[in-house]
Amino acid sequence: xxxxxxxxxxxxxxxxxxxxxxxxxxxxxxxxxxxxxxxxxxxxxxxxxxxxxxxxxxxxxxxxxxxxxxxxxxxxxxxxxxxxxxxxxxxxxxxxxxxxxxxxxxxxxxxxxxxxxxxxxxxxxxxxxxxxxxxxxxxxxxxxxxxxxxxxxxxxxxxxxxxxxxxxxxxxxxxxxxxxxxxxxxxxxxxxxxxxxxxxxxxxxxxxxxxxxxxxxxxxxxxxxxxxxxxxxxxxxxxxxxxxxxxxxxxxxxxxxxxxxxxxxxxxxxxxxxxxxxxxxxxxxxxxxxxxxxxxxxxxxxxxxxxxxxxxxxxxxxxxxxxxxxxxxxxxxxxxxxxxxxxxxxxxxxxxxxxxxxxxxxxxxxxxxxxxxxxxxxxxxxxxxxxxxxxxxxxxxxxxxxxxxxxxxxxxxxxxxxxxxxxxxxxxxxxxxxxxxxxxxxxxxxxxxxxxxxxxxxxxxxxxxxxxxxxxxxxxxxxxxxxxxxxxxxxxxxxxxxxxxxxxxxxxxxxxxxxxxxxxxxxxxxxxxxxxxxxxxxxxxxxxxxxxxxxxxxxxxxxxxxxxxxxxxxxxxxxxxxxxxxxxxxxxxxxxxxxxxxxxxxxxxxxxxxxxxxxxxxxxxxxxxxxxxxxxxxxxxxxxxxxxxxxxxxxxxxxxxxxxxxxxx
Amino acid sequence: xxxxxxxxxxxxxxxxxxxxxxxxxxxxxxxxxxxxxxxxxxxxxxxxxxxxxxxxxxxxxxxxxxxxxxxxxxxxxxxxxxxxxxxxxxxxxxxxxxxxxxxxxxxxxxxxxxxxxxxxxxxxxxxxxxxxxxxxxxxxxxxxxxxxxxxxxxxxxxxxxxxxxxxxxxxxxxxxxxxxxxxxxxxxxxxxxx
Numbered sequence: 001x002x003x004x005x006x007x008x009x010x011x012x013x014x015x016x017x018x019x020x021x022x023x024x025x026x027x028x029x030x031x032x033x034x035x036x037x038x039x040x041x042x043x044x045x046x047x048x049x050x051x052x053x054x055x056x057x058x059x060x061x062x063x064x065x066x067x068x069x070x071x072x073x074x075x076x077x078x079x080x081x082x083x084x085x086x087x088x089x090x091x092x093x094x095x096x097x098x099x100x101x102x103x104x105x106x107x108x109x110x111x112x113x114x115x116x117x118x119x120x121x122x123x124x125x126x127x128x129x130x131x132x133x134x135x136x137x138x139x140x141x142x143x144x145x146x147x148x149x150x151x152x153x154x155x156x157x158x159x160x161x162x163x164x165x166x167x168x169x170x171x172x173x174x175x176x177x178x179x180x181x182x183x184x185x186x187x188x189x190x191x192x193x194x195x196x197x198x199x200x201x202x203x204x205x206x207x208x209x210x211x212x213x214x215x216x217x218x219x220x221x222x223x224x225x226x227x228x229x230x231x232x233x234x235x236x237x238x239x240x241x242x243x244x245x246x247x248x249x250x251x252x253x254x255x256x257x258x259x260x261x262x263x264x265x266x267x268x269x270x271x272x273x274x275x276x277x278x279x280x281x282x283x284x285x286x287x288x289x290x291x292x293x294x295x296x297x298x299x300x301x302x303x304x305x306x307x308x309x310x311x312x313x314x315x316x317x318x319x320x321x322x323x324x325x326x327x328x329x330x331x332x333x334x335x336x337x338x339x340x341x342x343x344x345x346x347x348x349x350x351x352x353x354x355x356x357x358x359x360x361x362x363x364x365x366x367x368x369x370x371x372x373x374x375x376x377x378x379x380x381x382x383x384x385x386x387x388x389x390x391x392x393x394x395x396x397x398x399x400x401x402x403x404x405x406x407x408x409x410x411x412x413x414x415x416x417x418x419x420x421x422x423x424x425x426x427x428x429x430x431x432x433x434x435x436x437x438x439x440x441x442x443x444x445x446x447x448x449x450x451x452x453x454x455x456x457x458x459x460x461x462x463x464x465x466x467x468x469x470x471x472x473x474x475x476x477x478x479x480x481x482x483x484x485x486x487x488x489x490x491x492x493x494x495x496x497x498x499x500x501x502x503x504x505x506x507x508x509x510x511x512x513x514x515x516x517x518x519x520x521x522x523x524x525x526x527x528x529x530x531x532x533x534x535x536x537x538x539x540x541x542x543x544x545x546x547x548x549x550x551x552x553x554x555x556x557x558x559x560x561x562x563x564x565x566x567x568x569x570x571x572x573x574x575x576x577x578x579x580x581x582x583x584x585x586x587x588x589x590x591x592x593x594x595x596x597x598x599x600x601x602x603x604x605x606x607x608x609x610x611x612x613x614x615x616x617x618x619x620x621x622x623x624x625x626x627x628x629x630x631x632x633x634x635x636x637x638x639x640x641x642x643x644x645x646x647x648x649x650x651x652x653x654x655x656x657x658x659x660x661x662x663x664x665x
Numbered sequence: 666x667x668x669x670x671x672x673x674x675x676x677x678x679x680x681x682x683x684x685x686x687x688x689x690x691x692x693x694x695x696x697x698x699x700x701x702x703x704x705x706x707x708x709x710x711x712x713x714x715x716x717x718x719x720x721x722x723x724x725x726x727x728x729x730x731x732x733x734x735x736x737x738x739x740x741x742x743x744x745x746x747x748x749x750x751x752x753x754x755x756x757x758x759x760x761x762x763x764x765x766x767x768x769x770x771x772x773x774x775x776x777x778x779x780x781x782x783x784x785x786x787x788x789x790x791x792x793x794x795x796x797x798x799x800x801x802x803x804x805x806x807x808x809x810x811x812x813x814x815x816x817x818x819x820x821x822x823x824x825x826x827x828x829x830x831x832x833x834x835x836x837x838x839x840x841x842x843x844x845x846x847x848x849x850x851x852x853x854x855x856x857x858x859x
């Protein structure tokens with residue numbers, strides 16, 4: 001029954017997407033209102049049937065209907081209910097179905113928000129989104145069909161979803177956050193294609209596209225960071241980022257989306273970089289598909305390639321179609337997107353934004369090349385090699401530092417042009433303060449070059465961001481004689497985009513300092529300890545007490561207990577583990593972490609000797625790691641503020657528009 | 666991004682050229698990736714003489730060596746009691762061992778394990794029936810290292826001359842679907858040895 005219902009809904013989704021897409025392109029071309037109306041209806045049908053198909057699958061999972069292929073594959077009557085719910089995205093077929101759910105939700109949001117608006121653009125946008133939807137509905141209907149009716153396997157084989165996914169709660173929210181990020185990029189992609197096909201890009205469409213990009217950008221930011229956090233809490237090698245191909249795959253669209261969000265401001269404000277802005281939309285979407293391909297094709301060796309599946313070739317064809325059509329469209333249509341303004345002088349915010357975009361593009365290119373290079377080497381010379389962290393670090397640190405520096409320069413400079421005297425006046429205070437603070441840090445014992453440089457640029461950017469948030473408040477207080485809170489509220493209401501953006505910058509500044517310091521000043525200690533023996537690392541002493549073996553439903557656990565002393569005082573106890581999962585010979589460690597604002601004490605169990613009498617321990621002291629999670633949270637909050645819909649308001653005559661990002665909407 | 670075509674100009678050839686020269690090689694590289702399995706560590710011992718071993722048999726402690734198997738194709742299954750898919754694979758191997766009888770010698774090699782646990786495990790898995798083939802205890806994991814065992818279960822297939830002809834990583838599982846049924850796969854490989 002569930003099988004039949006699921007198949008029916010997917011077929012409905014597939015047919016409405018196909019017809020809607022064709023109709024949408026026709027309506028976009030002819031401008032037919034009726035055609036657009038029908039496209040919207042079909043888009044709605046597509047969205048609702050995909051959402052309903054997901055409801056059916058959840059129902060089948062929760063009722064353990066093992067006659068449904070996907071339930072037979074990942075279901076287990078022994079799994080706790082929350083694991084059963086999230087097993088929807090624990091495996092290939094389910095996650096593609098879930099992809100459809102998210103697209104359905106985004107699409108409904110888009111339909112509601114564009115009701116009676118932007119009619120000349122929505123036809124093409126919906127057509128593009130539905131074309132993408134056709135591909136995914138096709139995948140769900142055929143190559144990755146989760147609804148197939150099967151003879152259930154014997155119950156002993158219903159072991160539940162991939163044990164790694166059941167290992168930690170972060171794994172439950174990391175994939176959906178990433179998916180919300182990836183899938184959401186489909187809408188701005190459609191909007192960019194519409195701009196190309198119409199040959200027109202105005203500030204109001206740009207503003208709408210920017211908002212539709214901000215939402216998935218927020219989720220993608222969260223998803224990338226959650227992935228790093230998960231790796232840190234679970235994998236036990238003491239770090240949070242390894243430049244793994246699939247990590248890179250999630251970082252690539254983040255970079256180009258960030259580039260877009262900045263380019264879009266230049267477009268909105270000055271009418272510049274129109275074609276480039278659209279190109280960034282297309283690249284970002286293509287990179288999300290590339291990322292999905294990397295995760296799901298089994299082409300890359302990574303902790304993420306859970307599935308070796310046959311849909312790799314299908315995805316590659318889809319990626320090829322998107323890339324080739326995108327290049328053709330840009331080549332054929334970009335001449336219609338003519339810039340309206342003139343680029344300001346090299347000393348202007350315009351110029352800072354352009355350099356920022358060049359750096360983001362360069363960063364993307366470096367990461368992309370590093371990621372696919374092993375494939376190239378294998379194809380040409382038949383050697384297996386991996387591009388390690390040193391390559392990425394060597395290139396990404398300077399680029400990142402430069403981007404953060406511009407994060408301070410850009411908001412300081414006026415649009416258009418500035419004199420060098422003006423630039424000096426605007427920059428001297430933040431540069432001065434951050435130089436002094438950096439020297440203080442050096443005096444306190446920070447001597448390495450790149451961490452100091454990073455600290456300097458991050459402080460500079462943070463001070464500029466703070467100044468940028470305080471200045472409008474001061475101006476309002478002066479002009480209107482308001483109290484501080486009243487002026488702050490008014491300033492925030494008037495320029496929430498500016499505030500959102502600057503809060504993101506503060507988060508980035510905090511995050512990069514944390515990354516620089518935690519990766520440069522990590523201390524590692526290693527020892528094989530007998531019971532009662534102590535490993536000293538920095539001011540910590542770790543005393544091995546004992547070890548115990550126990551069985552959890554999906555794994556065998558070997559846990560070693562360590563008492564943690566700091567300067568001789570007992571401050572707690574940590575129990576790093578080795579977990580043995582079914583079918584894997586090498587155990588997977590679960591580290592134990594003691595987090596403080598200053599640093600993390602991170603214990604990873606390497607081995608336990610015969611009878612539990614000795615333990616091989618790897619201990620790390622990772623300074624400032626918690627601040628990475630704090631900084632990332634601040635970034636996401638800032639993105640939410642920036643994406644929040646603006647209240648319609650009247651601009652009072654004679655009142656200067658403070659908001660640097662506000663276009664002519 | 667700095668290309669600024671004059672108004673009315675049509676196709677931007679430079680954009681097309683640059684775009685395609687970025688996109689097509691990327692697609693080519695990804696395509697080539699589909700033909701390589703990054704997880705395939707290969708089997709460097711394929712078509713080479715199987716590493717020799719002489720290990721105690723679980724039941725009586727007598728040594729059984731590779732030479733004792735010669736003259737007959739052999740199926741060597743590395744497993745362990747702590748391995749979670751081994752209980753599902755075990756009946757498949759037992760059944761095949763009985764079916765091929767004297768024509769093929771099945772051998773289990775227990776990896777990183779204890780004698781008592783092995784006996785108890787086998788008693789339970791065989792439900793009182795005697796084992797269809799002997800289990801050897803790999804002291805210190807030397808045989809596993811010699812064969813390059815990466816994970817358990819892992820199964821090596823030797824022809825009558827003692828040459829390794831095939832290797833299976835992971836368990837042979839009894840699936841209903843013929844395409845993924847380990848019972849059929851196991852028989853296919855064995856038929857190739859005979």
